[in-house]
Amino acid sequence: MKYAENILETIGNTPLVKLNVLTKELPCLVLSKYETFNPGNSVKDRMALQMIEDAEADGRLKPGGTIIEGTSGNTGMGLALAAIVKGYKCIFVMADKQSKEKIDILRAVGAEVVVCPTNVEPTDARSYYSVSKRLGEETPNSWYVNQYDNPSNTKAHFLSTGPEIWEQTEGKVTHFVVGVGTGGTISGVGKYLKMKAKEAGTTVKIWGIDTYGSVFKKYHETGVFDENEIYPYITEGIGEDILPKNVNFDVIDGFTKVTDKDAAIYTQRLAKEEGMFLGNSAGAAVKGLLQLKEHFTKDDVVVVLFHDHGSRYVGKMFNNDWMRDRGFIEEEVKTAADLINNHHDKPLITVQTEELVSHAIERMKGNKISQIPVRDMNGFVGSVDETDLLHHFISDKKNAHIPIKEIMGKPYPIVKKSTKIDVISKLISKENDAVLVDLENGNYHIITKYDIISAL
Structure with a gap:
């Protein structure tokens, strides 16, 4: 009978699959x-197992110990699978920009997950680099x-991924393209392929996304x-601050940068046009590939x-509401x-003319909005915005108990559903923050500056 002794023996020997649709404009064979x-479900299984086995061999990881790591999710999964088989505990530290699916999956395989803020410096005590390092110092037998x-x-990639690619292409590979995060994949594969190409008298170019x-x-x-190059971004699994x-820049021939929007769009396109349900970095890799034409x-x-599977991004790149909120769907x-x-x-x-200023403030806070139309029995008669309310409240806190009608501004203009966007944009100014849309049958909605900016 032919079978694996445990799940770890199934790591590696992944297939090469030809791309047919998204790369049709390229002159070359793309695998x-x-x-x-x-x-x-990710490339990180390879290095997770290698790192554990090497740590076991030199005594850094002892029986019954706790594995601690900062991860975007995939390395954590690889470590967790190995930990289950080998009898270790896991504590993983993640940035809050990572998908909920990644966090839930790690908890599902028994790991403890600590979530840290994304938008802090790497040296900040709250960063996932700092927290994971601190936990490693404080946790006994870790x-x-x-x-x-x-x-x-x-x-791991010098010993497995690189050799597999060389053998599967019969040494004919001329370019290797991959997203760069920790740098292990591009450096290990790149070093191996360049070594073999030199032996064969050929060349291989290594490109990072x-x-x-x-x-x-x-x-x-x-x-x-x-x-100054460092700022928050949405794309997961690649890029660093x-x-x-592990990033061996001497092995890498060049980089190309891909926007968050393009990475997300091409992640969807891979699924819809190639039948490849993959993660966010795959979309970035394909767009980068096209940029290198x-x-x-x-x-x-x-x-x-x-790198990884699309199931970890169902609530993000594969969710059109999420895509639309970020302007990634062009409508x-x-x-x-x-x-x-x-x-x-x-x-x-809305707020009624006789309601108090405090009522309007609470309504804004509760609904996270900045403008509210004011109504009376006859319809819309005024408006209030957060700036006006803040001014009146700070000048005299007693103003919280006066009726809205005493501080309200002019009513917002009302337009039909068919009104063109350029007409609406002209109605919004420093003196007028919003426009009301008549949905007919007595129903109305509000359009703010934010709505127009989001649509641009």
Whole structure:
């Protein structure tokens, strides 16, 4: 009988799958190294097992110990699977930008998960780098993995992923393209492929996919670590605001950057046009591949590595409401009806003329809004916004108990559903923060500056 002794023996030997639709404009053969076939559904299973086995071998990880790591989710999954088989506990630290699915999956396999804020400096005590390191120091009989600087990360891909690609392409691979995060995959695979190509008298180019908000591309090109390059981004699994020791810039021939929007759109397109249900970094990799078109010829064999599975992004890149909220779905907006399309079912929040200022303040706080139309028995007669309320409240706190009618401004203009967006934008000014849309049958909705900016 042929079977694996445990789930860890199924790691590796993932297939190469040809891309047919999204890459048809490219002159070359494009093959994807499809890492979701690993048991944890990601490429990170390879290095997770390697790092654990190396730590066991040199005594850093002892029987019954606790594995501690900062992870975007996939490394945690690989570590958790190995920990289950080998009898270890796991504590994983994640940034709050990671998908809920990733956090839930890690908890489902028995790991403790600590969530930290994304928008802090790496050296901040609250960052997931700092918290994971601190937990490693404070937890008895624990091992802090540190995948960013752990050489076993790169080693795993030099020993497995690289050789598989070389053998599967019969040594014909000419380019390797992959998203760069910890750097282990690109450095390990790149080092192996370049070594084999040199032996064979050929060449292989190694290209990294970076994201805006990350430091890799500029550092590779200039040697400058530019902190002005660092800002929050949505794309998961690639890019960094630090320089991990596993990123071997000497192995990498170049980087191309991909926007959050393009990465998300191409993640959806992979599923809908190639039947490949993959994670966010796969979308970035395909868009980056297309941006590198000028570097490929008809005789080239390009291998692009896809890191993880789409099931971890169902609430994000595969959720059209999430995509729409971030402006990633391009919808033609022409009229008032289009502007309120995403929230027309929500009730219009109003305040009556005789209600108190405190009532309006509570309504704004409770609904997280900045403007409220004012009504009386005859219809809309005024408006209030947060600036006016704040001014009156700070000038005299007793104003919280006066009727809205005493401080309200002019009523918002009312337009029909068919009113063009350029007409609406002209109605909104410093003196007028919103416009009401007549939905007919006595129903109205509000359009604010935010709605118009979101539609642009």
